[in-house]
Amino acid sequence: MKKSLNVSLIFILLHLFSSAHAHQQVSVDNAWVRSAPPGADVLAAYMIIKNKSEETITLTGVSGSMFGRIEIHRTEMHEGMMKMIPQESMSVPAGGSVTLEPGGFHLMLIGPKTVPKEGEEIDLLLQFSNGHSQRIKVPVKADKNKGGVMEEHGHH
C-alpha cells in the first residue's frame, strides 16, 4: 500500500515536472494589447514568443472568448503601401524568438464583445503545432505617452 502510494507520488511528480518542462519550452514576454476607442471592431496584440526547445515550434492558432476571431497578421511594405498579410501560422526557431510589434507581426483581435479598457487584462490561448497550448493574460495598455511605442520596443 505504502509502496504503491510512493509509486503514484513519483508518477504525479513526474507528470508535474514534464508539464512544467513543456511550459518552459515556450515563454511569452512583454505581451500587451493596444487600447482602442470604445467602438473599435479590431484590436492588435503584441508580444515576444521565445522557443527554448531544440526544435522549431509553430504558432498555429490563437483563440480568446472575448473575440469573434483572432488572426495572425504581418504588416509589410508592398508597392509603397502598408499591407496586412494574414498568416496561416508563425514559426519560432529553435532557441530563438519572434517579436510581434507595431508595424510587423501582430495578432489581430476581431469583433470584441466589449472593447477592453486600459488596465484590464484579456485571456488568450496560443496553440502550437506540437500540441502544446498556452494560456496567457495580456494587459491593455494605452501606449499614449511620449515615445511610448519606440521606447517600449526599441530595446528588445
Next chain:
Amino acid sequence: MKNNSISSSQIQILLLVLAGILLLGLGIWFGKGHNSPPMMVADEFPSATVLEVPVPLLQFSLNDHIGKLFTPDNFMRKWTFIFFGYTHCPDVCPTALVDMNNIYHDLAEKDELIEKMFGVGTQFVFITVDPERDTVSELREYVPFFNKHFIGLTGDADMIDSIARPLGIAYRRVPGKDAEKDYLVDHSASILLIDPLGRMRAVFSPPHVPKTIAADFRNIRKKYTEECCISGDEKTETVIFDYRKEKK
C-alpha cells in the same frame, strides 16, 4: 581595312557602354517610382523628404469628425500634419496616430505648437481612405481617442481620391479572410506636412520616430514659414495675424 574593323569594334564597345549607362539611368528613374512628386532629399532633415517645389492641393470639401465642413481654407496659416488611414486598421493606423500624438506633445511641452514669429499654428489631421465605413460618427469616436485636438476627415470617395492621389498617397481595398464587410485597405503610411498656404511641403516615411520628426518639423517651419507668410501684399496682414485670437 584592319584599322576600320578595329574602330567599328570600338564603336560597338562604346555603344554597349552607352546602352549600359542609359539602362542604369532608366533603372534609377523607374526605381524612384514615377508616381511620386518631384523631390529634394536634403541632408538637413533626416526624417523628411522636403519638396523644393511644394505640391499644390486641389480644391476639396470634406466633413470633419464633428460634422463641420473642412476645405483648403482650413490649411491657411497653419502647418498641418496629415495621415491617411482607416479605423478598421489595428496596427499601422493606431501606430501612426500615437506617433502623431507624440509629435504633438513634443511641441506642446515646449509651447511650440504655435510658431512664435508669425503666430502660425499646427494641426493634425486624419483622412480616411475608407469613407464607406468611416462616417462622421465613426471618426468622432475614433480620432479624439488619440488626441482630442486631432481632426478626422471623411466625405465622398471620389473627393478623397482626388486629394490623395496628387499627394502620392496610394490605397487599395483588398478582401479580408471572411465576410464581405471585413475588407482591409492597403495604404501608404507616410505622414505628410502641409504648409500654411495649403501646399504639401514634406513627406515623413515610416517607420516614424516622433522626436526626430518634431525636430525636423521645427527646422522646416523655421526655413519655410516666412516664405509662406510674408509675400507681397499679404505681408502686413500676416504679421499681425495671431492664431490664438482666431475665433473658434
